[in-house]
Amino acid sequence: EVQLVESGGGLVKPGGSLRLSCAASGFSFSAYSMDWVRQAPGKGLEWVSSISSSSSYIYYADSVKGRFTISRDNAKNSLFLQMNSLRVEDTAVYYCARDRRAYSYGVTDAFDIWGQGTMVTVSS
Amino acid sequence: DIQMTQSPSSLSASVGDRVTIACRASQGINYYLAWYQQKPGKVPKLLIYAASTLQSGVPSRFSGSGSGTDFTLTISSLQPEDVATYYCQEYNSASFTFGQGTRLEIK
8 A cells, every 4th residue: 555654743842843754655665756745724735845756856945945854765765854943834734745756857746645644833 | 936826715516516616827837737635634635637637546527627827627516525625736846836725615
């Protein structure tokens, strides 16, 4: 079964840090670009960051650029999001998602597989 | 950055109705447009990619059309299980902007 499982969410104070992980299974992880998408409580979807299969292409939303770092470990089928200098407005459910096509080499695509999400709450 | 605007923001329709949701991009995005369905409390699900290609397993009552800046999602005969919020998303640029969502309810 194709599956993405996020972990690492929790409560953190403004200015703090958190590292999210996404464990992939059931598909050839190293062949796919991967993404993080977030959803604040009661709000819509917001794309956060994307990384190509070999980490050659990395993109960030302006709202997180300079504070968040996306990375991956293809040997461990894992995706990460290091979040620093967290703000109250970063409070959201963070989803890990897979690009639809394998071997896209940085060419963007829709997101066909989503994890269940992990909640990040930034509050004093 | 590209802006994606959906209309309407919410709508209520009867079972069996034909429902159309519009999505407009602030600049041309070719056909790099996806539609997602998010049921209450659930994870988003890809319905359509490349503006009009149905994702595997999605019922044929869903269809998409458009290119450039104007796109539509159509449900040909609304079913009770279609209650959800629908989002469009552009992937022409590395900003992957989502529309604000359209909340669909049964009348």
